[in-house]
Amino acid sequence: MPQGPQDSTRHPGSPDGPTGDGQPQAASIWQRIDRPAKAPRATLTHASIAAAAVDIADTDGLEAVSMRKLSGHLGVTTMALYRYVAHKEELFELMLDTAYAEYDHPVLPGETWRDVLATHAHQLRAIALRHPWSVELAARRVVTVTPHVMASVERGLAALDNLGLDIDTMAAAQQTVAAYVRGALTDEVGQLQLMERQQWATGDDLRDAYGPPMQWLMDSGRYPVYRRYGQEARHKDDADRRFRLGLDCVLDGIAARLGI
Numbered sequence: 162m163p164q165g166p167q168d169s170t171r172h173p174g175s176p177d178g179p180t181g182d183g184q185p186q187a188a189s190i191w192q193r194i195d196r197p198a199k200a201p202r203a204t205l206t207h208a209s210i211a212a213a214a215v216d217i218a219d220t221d222g223l224e225a226v227s228m229r230k231l232s233g234h235l236g237v238t239t240m241a242l243y244r245y246v247a248h249k250e251e252l253f254e255l256m257l258d259t260a261y262a263e264y265d266h267p268v269l270p271g272e273t274w275r276d277v278l279a280t281h282a283h284q285l286r287a288i289a290l291r292h293p294w295s296v297e298l299a300a301r302r303v304v305t306v307t308p309h310v311m312a313s314v315e316r317g318l319a320a321l322d323n324l325g326l327d328i329d330t331m332a333a334a335q336q337t338v339a340a341y342v343r344g345a346l347t348d349e350v351g352q353l354q355l356m357e358r359q360q361w362a363t364g365d366d367l368r369d370a371y372g373p374p375m376q377w378l379m380d381s382g383r384y385p386v387y388r389r390y391g392q393e394a395r396h397k398d399d400a401d402r403r404f405r406l407g408l409d410c411v412l413d414g415i416a417a418r419l420g421i
Contacts, residue, residue: 187247189306190207190246190247190251190254190255191254191307191308194207205235205237205241205242205245206245207245207246207255208259209235210231210235210242210245210246210252210255211252211255211256211258211259212259213231213234213235214226214231214252214255214256215256215259215260215292216234217230217231217234218256218292218294219291219292219294222294223294223297223298226249226252226256227249228242228243228249228252231252253298253302254305254306254307255307256294256295256298257295257298257299257302257305257307257310258307258308258309258310259309260288260291260292260295261288261307261309261310261312261313262309263287263288263291264284264285264288264309264312264313264316265284266280266281266284266313266316272320274320274321274324274421275412275416277316277317277319277320278317278320278321278335278338278412278415279408279412281313281316281317281320281338282338282341282342282408284313285313285339285342285346286342286345286346286404289342289346289350290346290349290350290353293350293353293354296343296346296347296350299343300343300347314335314339317335317338317339318331318332318335320335321334321335321421324421325421326419326421330419334415334419337411337415338408338411338412338415341407341408341411342408345403345404345407345408349400349404352367355367363398364397364398375391379391
């Protein structure tokens with residue numbers, strides 16, 4: 162948007178520029194990391210902090226992550242952590258970025274937009290299954306802006322570039338795939354976490370636990386199709402098959418709607 166004569170050369174929201182009340186705005190954690198160090202760093206780094214926090218969350222869940230526990234894990238004082246992360250939300254950003262650094266999706270010759278978006282979806286699912294807390298954390302944040310998260314978004318958008326679509330349509334299609342992944346993973350990860358808490362080894366254990374109330378509902382006669390699903394379905398516990406089929410339906414819909 163063109164700047165009026167009253168605008169300064171710095172945007173009000175720019176790092177170190179003025180905020181709406183005339184006060185300087187602190188740089189984001191990513192801008193601080195990108196600045197060269199003024200002196201040699203000690204053993205504590207943003208990367209080591211993030212790795213330790215991810216390790217705690219992978220083992221004990223997101224609720225176990227605290228600055229106090231993290232400082233003990235790293236063998237430093239809590240105040241030492243605050244020299245690197247201003248608050249817990251910045252720590253969560255570092256954790257998400259570390260998880261998304263595992264996103265491995267190189268550009269391959271001959272790939273179609275559909276190949277790329279399918280691989281994109283499976284990459285996101287793999288990250289979530291390795292780090293279940295990332296699903297909960299991403300859902301709690303309306304906007305997630307980290308370098309590796311943005312790289313994954315860029316990869317999905319780039320798949321739809323040069324197909325004759327306007328940028329709004331490209332973004333809507335990419336976001337539709339991302340929404341499917343988030344929804345599917347919320348159910349899948351939620352069930353896995355429930356089974357782990359209850360120490361259930363298989364889907365049969367889960368169904369046995371919910372058997373009495375489910376049987377009462379089925380015997381009511383109000384859910385005949387779902388009753389048939391319970392009796393006839395052969396792939397209830399095949400989450401991979403269910404994810405692939407749902408993703409194919411989403412991609413088929415995009416292809417048909419956009420004519421690509």
